[in-house]
Amino acid sequence: MKEQVLLGDEAVALGAIHAGLTAAYAYPGTPSTEITEFLIRYMEKNGGPHAAWCANEKTALEEGLGVSMVGRRALVSMKHVGLNVAADPLMNSALLSIEGGLVIAVADDPGMHSSQNEQDSRFYADFAHLPCLEPTDQQEAYEMTREAFELSEWYRTPVIIRLVTRLAHSRAVVHLSDPVEQRPLQKTTNRAGWILLPANARKQWQSLLDRENELQERSDNSPVNRLDLNKADNSLGVITTGIARNYYFENLDDLTCKPSHLHIGMYPPPLDKMRKLAAHVDTLLILEEGYPLLERQLRGLLPRAKGDLTIRGKMDGALPAAGELTPDIVRSSLGLEPAQGVRVDGLPLATRPPQLCAGCPHCDTYSALTQAMAGFEKSVVTADIGCYTLGALPPYSTIESCVCMGASIGMAKGASEAGYRPAVAMIGDSTFLHSGITPLIDAAAGNTDMTLVILDNEATAMTGGQDPLIPSSRLEQIVLGVGVEPDHFHVVPAHPKKVDQLAAILRTEMEHKGLSVVIAVRECIETAKRKKAAAAVTAIS
Amino acid sequence: MRCDIVLAGVGGQGVLSIGAIIAAAALEEGLYVKQSEVHGMSQRGGAVQANLRISDSPIGSDLIPKGRATMILSMEPMESLRYLEYLSPEGTLITSSKPVLNIAKYPDLDEVLDAVRKLPHSILVDADRLAREAGAARSTNMVIVGAAAGLLPIEPVVIERFILKKFRNKGDKVVDINLKAFRAGREAAVCTPT
Ligand SMILES: Cc1ncc(C[n+]2csc(CCOP(=O)(O)OP(=O)(O)O)c2C)c(N)n1
Ligand code: SF4
Numbered sequence: 001m002k003e004q005v006l007l008g009d010e011a012v013a014l015g016a017i018h019a020g021l022t023a024a025y026a027y028p029g030t031p032s033t034e035i036t037e038f039l040i041r042y043m044e045k046n047g048g049p050h051a052a053w054c055a056n057e058k059t060a061l062e063e064g065l066g067v068s069m070v071g072r073r074a075l076v077s078m079k080h081v082g083l084n085v086a087a088d089p090l091m092n093s094a095l096l097s098i099e100g101g102l103v104i105a106v107a108d109d110p111g112m113h114s115s116q117n118e119q120d121s122r123f124y125a126d127f128a129h130l131p132c133l134e135p136t137d138q139q140e141a142y143e144m145t146r147e148a149f150e151l152s153e154w155y156r157t158p159v160i161i162r163l164v165t166r167l168a169h170s171r172a173v174v175h176l177s178d179p180v181e182q183r184p185l186q187k188t189t190n191r192a193g194w195i196l197l198p199a200n201a202r203k204q205w206q207s208l209l210d211r212e213n214e215l216q217e218r219s220d221n222s223p224v225n226r227l228d229l230n231k232a233d234n235s236l237g238v239i240t241t242g243i244a245r246n247y248y249f250e251n252l253d254d255l256t257c258k259p260s261h262l263h264i265g266m267y268p269p270p271l272d273k274m275r276k277l278a279a280h281v282d283t284l285l286i287l288e289e290g291y292p293l294l295e296r297q298l299r300g301l302l303p304r305a306k307g308d309l310t311i312r313g314k315m316d317g318a319l320p321a322a323g324e325l326t327p328d329i330v331r332s333s334l335g336l337e338p339a340q341g342v343r344v345d346g347l348p349l350a351t352r353p354p355q356l357c358a359g360c361p362h363c364d365t366y367s368a369l370t371q372a373m374a375g376f377e378k379s380v381v382t383a384d385i386g387c388y389t390l391g392a393l394p395p396y397s398t399i400e401s402c403v404c405m406g407a408s409i410g411m412a413k414g415a416s417e418a419g420y421r422p423a424v425a426m427i428g429d430s431t432f433l434h435s436g437i438t439p440l441i442d443a444a445a446g447n448t449d450m451t452l453v454i455l456d457n458e459a460t461a462m463t464g465g466q467d468p469l470i471p472s473s474r475l476e477q478i479v480l481g482v483g484v485e486p487d488h489f490h491v492v493p494a495h496p497k498k499v500d501q502l503a504a505i506l507r508t509e510m511e512h513k514g515l516s517v518v519i520a521v522r523e524c525i526e527t528a529k530r531k532k533a534a535a536a537v538t539a540i541s
Numbered sequence: 542m543r544c545d546i547v548l549a550g551v552g553g554q555g556v557l558s559i560g561a562i563i564a565a566a567a568l569e570e571g572l573y574v575k576q577s578e579v580h581g582m583s584q585r586g587g588a589v590q591a592n593l594r595i596s597d598s599p600i601g602s603d604l605i606p607k608g609r610a611t612m613i614l615s616m617e618p619m620e621s622l623r624y625l626e627y628l629s630p631e632g633t634l635i636t637s638s639k640p641v642l643n644i645a646k647y648p649d650l651d652e653v654l655d656a657v658r659k660l661p662h663s664i665l666v667d668a669d670r671l672a673r674e675a676g677a678a679r680s681t682n683m684v685i686v687g688a689a690a691g692l693l694p695i696e697p698v699v700i701e702r703f704i705l706k707k708f709r710n711k712g713d714k715v716v717d718i719n720l721k722a723f724r725a726g727r728e729a730a731v732c733t734p735t
Contacts, residue, residue, distance in 0.1 A: 169580055246602040247601070326604055340608045341629070341630075347622070349619055351644075352587050354585035354586055357553075
């Protein structure tokens with residue numbers, strides 16, 4: 001059997017390829033980015049399957065739906081907050097009669113290593129009534145992705161694969177199985193299953209609800225959802241989900257009495273097995289990476305009789321409600337002594353937050369902005385997500401918000417219309433294409449008194465420097481196309497030698513009573529460096 | 542056999558590539574390997590940490606529990622001290638001695654280096670100098686791999702083979718520099734009492 005060292009993300013990608021994938025769509029986002037990077041490299045080397053970055057997660061999912069509609073298999077990947085953007089197609093696609101398998105790989109970021117929140121995508125699966133598979137390791141990531149396509153076609157539903165940072169970004173050997181061919185091109189013949197007019201949608205919704213029992217049964221019989229009862233002891237039962245099992249196993253040898261254990265890797269959860277375990281033990285400890293989904297269901301609402309099951313988890317403080325699990329957190333929840341490491345006393349270490357690279361074009365834009373803002377009695381600077389969010393930290397400390405992709409523009413508009421001016425929005429080129437155009441249309445419609453700065457570094461830098469989706473020069477046409485006045489539109493280099501020029505333009509436009517847009521442009525030095533190095537290698541070989 | 546390594550440094554220093562070389566060599570030796578990395582936000586000049594676990598039996602957690610690490614391998618002295626709670630009392634801390642001064646409040650360097658020296662087992666390597674002598678400052682990470690080689694459950698020749706493989710497409714000169722750096726690290730570690 002062949003084997004390969006893969007990141008959790010890459011195992012999903014290769015699993016999809018070996019499952020006969022036809023097309024993959026995504027918008028980058030840590031920790032999901034490497035799924036599509038792997039697929040794009042694979043496509044460049046092998047000529048397919050098709051893999052592409054999209055404008056955002058919503059367009060990616062809709063493109064995946066199109067592939068499914070004509071009978072072929074599609075993978076759509078994103079980070080957890082991307083699923084908010086794709087929530088509309090997600091919730092509605094649950095009602096479709098999926099033709100070609102459609103798998104949505106979502107990578108959550110508990111602990112917020114690189115994210116604004118730590119939302120748990122299993123709740124979306126539950127909300128949308130979609131099956132969800134949650135691997136514990138790279139091998140399962142590979143196998144479950146393959147299985148997800150089968151499930152998707154069998155139950156005619158999209159299937160979610162839920163990853164978390166520590167699996168997405170961890171490498172191990174994966175044993176591969178034989179690949180299968182792509183599906184034939186065959187458009188759905190079930191028109192009513194794809195046209196969600198109310199009359200059809202009601203039927204589809206009913207059949208989705210009817211399917212629930214079948215899925216439930218499948219989950220209870222799934223070998224992934226494995227129950228091991230300790231017949232000799234009924235003091236403690238442990239439920240693990242996803243990678244929590246790894247941390248549990250890490251500590252298992254130190255427990256004198258082995259608890260009964262149920263692992264859950266497929267949702268809807270196996271209710272029979274959960275009931276069986278609960279009936280067997282006095283105390284049930286629930287180890288979930290994410291929000292307490294199962295714990296909430298198990299606790300229920302009604303008070304329990306005295307002497308009944310004790311449930312322990314994130315809701316009673318047995319485990320912290322915030323942040324990711326670790327082997328040490330799980331250890332203490334099992335009542336084991338913490339292991340001691342080495343200590344040095346009396347030497348305070350300085351924190352080392354991330355920062356803009358030396359020579360980054362964003363530095364010049366922020367220098368210019370600081371200069372332009374000097375002397376205004378009051379001003380507000382909203383911003384967005386990307387490398388330029390680091391303008392929140394010293395030495396710049398200029399931006400005042402970072403919420404979700406595209407929010408800077410709408411927020412500046414709101415602040416301005418509420419009377420707080422000058423209002424300036426700072427957004428990166430990729431974020432602008434993702435979710436910035438629609439709020440700019442709002443601002444252009446009312447000629448809102450605000451200034452939008454697009455920091456165009458010709459890359460999606462924060463997530464590793466993906467190429468722009470369309471040539472950066474086309475941003476100009478977009479901005480002018482929605483109706484921004486040419487007199488109040490400028491394209492200026494973001495360069496140390498042009499800081500004064502940029503500052504002067506920003507100052508004038510901040511004083512202008514109406515909408516203005518400034519594109520500050522220079523390529524990210526990291527991507528520029530990489531292109532140069534790649535060119536050098538090509539020259540050698 | 543278990544060898545749990547915490548890799549540390551500053552984003553951009555090539556911390557992950559240290560892990561990649563050791564991991565590839567361990568796999569060649571038929572060992573189980575898990576390497577947990579952090580990508581994204583923290584790579585921009587911030588503190589970076591990765592976990593590499595090597596074992597002759599299957600590995601559960603991708604993360605190393607506290608007090609269990611066999612080794613901390615660091616590209617930067619202050620960063621090496623950040624993860625001490627993970628180091629087993631019998632474990633060894635190996636670090637480059639050259640600081641990365643991209644922050645305002647770096648503690649007194651002598652105190653940092655003293656703290657490293659006072660640990661029960663530590664190896665302080667002037668990896669930057671050795672790398673320059675080998676031919677390129679960029680091979681610092683290879684000096685650090687070399688300094689760790691004596692404590693790894695992998696034959697040095699296997700590691701050398703992977704250095705060759707990794708840099709082959711960059712030309713003989715680059716391969717040579719990295720091999721020299723690796724060997725310099727090995728020698729430096731041998732000369733340091735731990
Ligand atoms: C909905 C959503 N999708 C993806 C991300 C991940 N993400 C954050 S910033 C960013 C790209 C930023 O690119 P750009 O706006 O060009 O700024 P740069 O990093 O290049 O400065 C991405 C993909 C996110 N936070 N939210
Ligand atoms: S990666 Fe590029 S955009 Fe990001 S901080 Fe560095 S130079 Fe700036």
